[in-house]
Amino acid sequence: EDLKKQRSVQTADPYSSDPVRHPGLRVNSLKPFNAEPPSEILSDSYITPSAIFFKRNHLPVPRVDPGSYRLQVEGLPGGALALTLEDLKTKFPKHTVTATLQCAGNRRSEMNEVKQVKGLNWGIAAISNATWGGAKLRDVLLAAGYRPEVATWARHVQFEGLDRDASGTYGASIPINKAVSEDGDVLLAYEMNGEDLPADHGYPLRVVVPGTVGARNVKWVGRITVSAEESGSHWQQNDYKGFSPGTDWDTVDYKSAPAIQELPVQSAITSPADGAAVEGSSQEVTVRGYAWSGGGREVVRVDVSLDGGKTWQVARLEGGQDQAPPPPGRAWAWKLWELQAPLPPGAQELEIVCKAVDSSYNVQPDSVLPIWNLRGVLSNAWHRVRVKVRED
Amino acid sequence: EDLKKQRSVQTADPYSSDPVRHPGLRVNSLKPFNAEPPSEILSDSYITPSAIFFKRNHLPVPRVDPGSYRLQVEGLPGGALALTLEDLKTKFPKHTVTATLQCAGNRRSEMNEVKQVKGLNWGIAAISNATWGGAKLRDVLLAAGYRPEVATWARHVQFEGLDRDASGTYGASIPINKAVSEDGDVLLAYEMNGEDLPADHGYPLRVVVPGTVGARNVKWVGRITVSAEESGSHWQQNDYKGFSPGTDWDTVDYKSAPAIQELPVQSAITSPADGAAVEGSSQEVTVRGYAWSGGGREVVRVDVSLDGGKTWQVARLEGGQDQAPPPPGRAWAWKLWELQAPLPPGAQELEIVCKAVDSSYNVQPDSVLPIWNLRGVLSNAWHRVRVKVRED
Ligand SMILES: [Mo]
Ligand SMILES: [Mo]
Numbered sequence: 001e002d003l004k005k006q007r008s009v010q011t012a013d014p015y016s017s018d019p020v021r022h023p024g025l026r027v028n029s030l031k032p033f034n035a036e037p038p039s040e041i042l043s044d045s046y047i048t049p050s051a052i053f054f055k056r057n058h059l060p061v062p063r064v065d066p067g068s069y070r071l072q073v074e075g076l077p078g079g080a081l082a083l084t085l086e087d088l089k090t091k092f093p094k095h096t097v098t099a100t101l102q103c104a105g106n107r108r109s110e111m112n113e114v115k116q117v118k119g120l121n122w123g124i125a126a127i128s129n130a131t132w133g134g135a136k137l138r139d140v141l142l143a144a145g146y147r148p149e150v151a152t153w154a155r156h157v158q159f160e161g162l163d164r165d166a167s168g169t170y171g172a173s174i175p176i177n178k179a180v181s182e183d184g185d186v187l188l189a190y191e192m193n194g195e196d197l198p199a200d201h202g203y204p205l206r207v208v209v210p211g212t213v214g215a216r217n218v219k220w221v222g223r224i225t226v227s228a229e230e231s232g233s234h235w236q237q238n239d240y241k242g243f244s245p246g247t248d249w250d251t252v253d254y255k256s257a258p259a260i261q262e263l264p265v266q267s268a269i270t271s272p273a274d275g276a277a278v279e280g281s282s283q284e285v286t287v288r289g290y291a292w293s294g295g296g297r298e299v300v301r302v303d304v305s306l307d308g309g310k311t312w313q314v315a316r317l318e319g320g321q322d323q324a325p326p327p328p329g330r331a332w333a334w335k336l337w338e339l340q341a342p343l344p345p346g347a348q349e350l351e352i353v354c355k356a357v358d359s360s361y362n363v364q365p366d367s368v369l370p371i372w373n374l375r376g377v378l379s380n381a382w383h384r385v386r387v388k389v390r391e392d
Numbered sequence: 393e394d395l396k397k398q399r400s401v402q403t404a405d406p407y408s409s410d411p412v413r414h415p416g417l418r419v420n421s422l423k424p425f426n427a428e429p430p431s432e433i434l435s436d437s438y439i440t441p442s443a444i445f446f447k448r449n450h451l452p453v454p455r456v457d458p459g460s461y462r463l464q465v466e467g468l469p470g471g472a473l474a475l476t477l478e479d480l481k482t483k484f485p486k487h488t489v490t491a492t493l494q495c496a497g498n499r500r501s502e503m504n505e506v507k508q509v510k511g512l513n514w515g516i517a518a519i520s521n522a523t524w525g526g527a528k529l530r531d532v533l534l535a536a537g538y539r540p541e542v543a544t545w546a547r548h549v550q551f552e553g554l555d556r557d558a559s560g561t562y563g564a565s566i567p568i569n570k571a572v573s574e575d576g577d578v579l580l581a582y583e584m585n586g587e588d589l590p591a592d593h594g595y596p597l598r599v600v601v602p603g604t605v606g607a608r609n610v611k612w613v614g615r616i617t618v619s620a621e622e623s624g625s626h627w628q629q630n631d632y633k634g635f636s637p638g639t640d641w642d643t644v645d646y647k648s649a650p651a652i653q654e655l656p657v658q659s660a661i662t663s664p665a666d667g668a669a670v671e672g673s674s675q676e677v678t679v680r681g682y683a684w685s686g687g688g689r690e691v692v693r694v695d696v697s698l699d700g701g702k703t704w705q706v707a708r709l710e711g712g713q714d715q716a717p718p719p720p721g722r723a724w725a726w727k728l729w730e731l732q733a734p735l736p737p738g739a740q741e742l743e744i745v746c747k748a749v750d751s752s753y754n755v756q757p758d759s760v761l762p763i764w765n766l767r768g769v770l771s772n773a774w775h776r777v778r779v780k781v782r783e784d
Pocket of ligand 2: 606
């Protein structure tokens with residue numbers, strides 16, 4: 001009987017307790033589950049509904065009992081602290097932050113098209129925007145004994161997820177100044193879009209690091225460690241780093257590049273879709289998309305071209321409707337944008353291109369090959385779609 | 393006699409008390425004086441000697457008597473404060489910061505080549521690096537009555553220079569969070585490279601705003617005002633802003649773009665010079681240059697191509713010799729870089745290209761036209777030089 005039980009545990013699918021997902025998602029990988037919404041619907045709402053928010057899991061979804069859950073906070077002078085979910089909800093002020101998360105591999109498929117890379121073949125929708133609610137990491141660290149003197153030796157705050165396989169748990173870290181800054185807005189979030197976090201997004205608690213690559217926004221967080229060192233996980237040390245287009249698997253030196261934290265300026269066209277047709281009789285075309293930049297830099301302009309990049313028009317930007325303009329350096333959420341423009345007379349095909357500019361006046365690079373890298377991360381070249389003009 | 397005096401004042405050259413300058417500078421404009429060092433010598437030293445540090449004056453150089461000089465600090469609850477130079481040197485701790493300054497118009501000539509722009513025709517050397525010494529603006533604002541509550545209404549810190557013409561003084565502003573942040577490192581500098589500020593660089597006092605466009609680093613600063621508003625000067629409201637390549641002088645709406653503050657990632661090749669020849673017999677070529685990014689973002693990689701951008705090699709980066717690695721987000725100084733590489737066999741000409749990557753993984757755009765703008769600012773496309781390979 002014991003042997004039978006053991007065998008059934010050994011052969012049980014570790015993904016068997018993964019949640020049910022929205023059937024409209026485009027699945028890149030089932031186990032672990034990785035999926036993005038159809039890009040045409042991504043720009044339908046400023047706040048992405050949680051059900052279609054892109055899912056990026058590295059491991060099976062852990063099922064966490066909220067009653068026995070404890071968040072361990074370690075590495076500070078006062079000794080370790082264990083917080084219940086109730087502690088986090090009642091002993092710390094609740095903050096809400098609307099922040100866009102983007103996977104480092106968003107738009108990887110465009111890199112794959114020019115030269116093969118290693119990683120999930122994401123389209124343009126491994127990016128979504130939600131309103132997160134929770135305690136400020138800063139407040140929790142202060143309660144756990146963080147003092148300015150700690151900054152003399154501490155450099156990083158490490159996070160460990162409760163998701164695990166035989167080789168261990170998911171892990172990542174962020175620089176300590178981001179974690180403790182009043183302007184960093186890092187949350188230990190227990191809410192997403194006004195409800196408890198869904199299982200796929202880290203129930204009961206995840207880290208939300210606004211302006212920072214998805215991989216550091218650790219889900220199902222179980223342990224926080226203030227440290228002189230970065231997380232030793234391969235996700236921190238190897239996987240989420242950018243390399244030169246000339247670097248290949250034989251020459252890559254992981255130590256030579258910093259772990260990705262803030263992401264560069266990004267934009268993409270969500271409508272019309274590549275290969276779609278627009279009506280020539282309407283004499284007008286409407287182009288829609290998203291734009292975002294890391295590090296709290298606000299998108300200040302999106303240029304759209306209908307002729308492959310020869311001439312440019314400025315799109316209209318839409319922030320959140322009831323959102324006050326963000327303070328400088330704290331623009332964590334994307335902007336949706338739209339351009340309505342006359343169809344160029346006689347055009348039978350359009351090559352529509354977009355590129356965004358952020359508040360530091362950083363721009364997207366023109367083309368993919370010069371930013372190609374062996375892992376296919378940081379794919380932020382101008383986005384292009386080709387559409388036919390249908391004549392009646 | 394009175395009439396004669398008056399006439400001589402009216403006809404006197406307001407630039408007559410401008411200082412003597414280094415004869416090696418490449419002059420873009422004499423009155424006001426604007427000049428850059430020959431680009432080949434720019435990368436000879438990590439710290440740019442003050443005499444060849446690029447000069448960017450908007451108005452005649454004012455001659456300020458250090459004894460009667462007063463810095464007015466206004467707009468704070470405690471009322472106005474007037475500080476002598478002695479006050480600034482003795483009542484506040486002295487800080488030194490090594491920071492690169494770059495003119496918004498650096499590399500404007502490359503924009504001019506593709507389509508005419510309005511502004512001084514800078515080459516690649518309207519950028520230089522110095523060690524600045526002075527009081528922290530934060531400390532002075534705190535002494536003048538700044539308290540956290542001020543942040544509820546104040547948004548900007550305005551600076552007025554003592555340089556003036558008939559229409560008024562030079563003026564600019566920065567966001568208040570940059571001014572009061574402990575990590576912002578904004579100085580009221582009275583020293584440059586260990587000596588009193590030279591007249592061309594703001595004697596007796598200038599603002600140094602690390603990571604921020606040169607235009608906000610106000611020289612000969614006479615007045616500091618904490619305000620809900622940006623500076624009303626045309627340098628803040630009109631001149632130093634970026635626009636879409638499709639925007640011309642008929643359609644420009646100055647209110648539509650933010651004033652340039654942080655600058656985007658930048659790099660250029662200082663050696664070999666464009667049009668130079670390299671020795672084929674040496675079988676090797678050495679390429680040198682600079683790289684820098686705004687906002688305290690560190691340059692993490694420079695890619696160099698010898699074939700116009702088809703293949704790339706990674707350059708060796710040189711920070712300051714005795715400089716500790718900067719804390720994250722406070723990398724204010726440039727990196728010089730060098731690549732020694734074999735000459736491609738049989739090559740008769742090389743098109744050398746460089747592009748830098750910063751710690752947010754922002755990159756430079758491939759080409760100039762898509763970032764062209766009517767004022768020719770923010771010119772940070774890949775830098776290209778063509779050189780001949782000389783066969784003996
Ligand atoms: Mo990711
Ligand atoms: Mo400038």
